[in-house]
Ligand code: C2E
């Protein structure tokens with residue numbers, strides 16, 4: 007059965023590259039990308055610049071769907087195959103690719119379907135191909151419903167925060183807690199990944215995140231008042247960072263709770279830092295000047311991580327659970343973790359290992375000199391009152407007294 011295929015390609019992290027090498031260099035890079043795609047596509051395919059860093063490829067004469075997907079994979083591979091050269095730099099890039107197919111000449115919805123698929127590829131971390139499936143439409147509907155319910159839950163104050171302890175691995179003392187949003191939806195815990203994505207897509211995350219920050223600051227300020235000088239780590243998404251007045255609202259929340267800036271760590275993923283525009287990075291720098299710490303979350307999930315580290319002004323890196331999970335069984339994971347701890351220390355960056363589930367992982371991390379740890383083997387996320395009980399217990403524990 008002959009098919010028509012639409013392929014949409016978006017370069018990952020292009021905005022940051024553009025900031026880095028300037029618009030002239032950015033244009034040069036787009037021209038190179040265009041030439042690579044043209045050369046890799048069959049001569050009868052239409053290759054077009056779709057806008058910004060997006061390219062569209064239309065193939066109208068494929069014998070089978072597989073051919074279009076193969077072509078999409080070849081195009082993605084061609085982008086990632088070797089670095090681009092612009093402004094005397096080598097710039098490695100990957101692309102997120104969306105594919106849609108139609109059997110007859112009903113090409114009307116094709117590009118918008120490819121667009122849905124491309125967003126999916128980007129959400130899955132970029133550097134991959136996603137193919138449009140009809141159930142994606144159902145998912146769009148489901149997300150709209152979820153957004154409506156979430157909006158209602160927020161106004162009824164039905165969301166809560168749990169706090170997961172982060173310990174100093176050498177002494178086992180709790181030095182910080184990470185605030186994690188929880189939503190119990192009709193008595194069932196909703197998946198944070200899912201409702202936070204809905205919150206992000208709908209823009210609800212800005213007010214929700216602001217509430218979470220204020221609430222967490224209040225809890226931690228109360229612990230400070232009772233004599234427990236603990237840190238607070240809060241997650242921020244792209245949308246929160248680029249919302250107007252982001253830095254002002256963070257400082258306002260601290261001020262209102264009476265918490266010193268040094269107590270707060272802002273967690274963002276590596277992708278957020280790479281994709282953020284220059285003004286956002288400047289706001290983060292301003293907050294760091296005030297004493298707030300910046301952490302890269304989920305570190306090590308992208309191959310560019312260590313290369314980027316030197317360029318990013320951060321205080322803490324949090325090694326992704328996928329790496330920590332391999333400790334004790336996968337030598338590559340151990341090597342990468344050890345290297346990350348080493349590079350982090352060379353650059354004066356504190357290293358937290360996340361997702362520690364087994365005692366042998368704890369042992370290995372301690373042996374590597376990793377500073378801090380977080381995970382079910384250390385402590386689960388818990389309600390504020392449970393943290394307070396733990397603090398009281400810790401105050402009596404010998405580990406709390408200074409080492410002599
Ligand atoms: P994250 O920042 O990487 O948070 C750590 C996640 O790992 C949490 O999932 C935590 O429950 C889970 N975890 C902790 N220890 C272990 C372990 O030993 N094993 C395993 N398998 N998992 C462990 P959670 O609560 O589902 O949160 C998911 C993500 O949602 C967070 O990932 C964070 O990116 C985001 N998030 C949570 N709260 C907020 C918030 O207030 N604002 C924003 N913007 N994002 C949030």
Ligand code: MG
Nearest residue numbers: 184241273303
């Ligand atoms: Mg986090």
Ligand code: MG
Nearest residue numbers: 303304324360
């Ligand atoms: Mg994490």
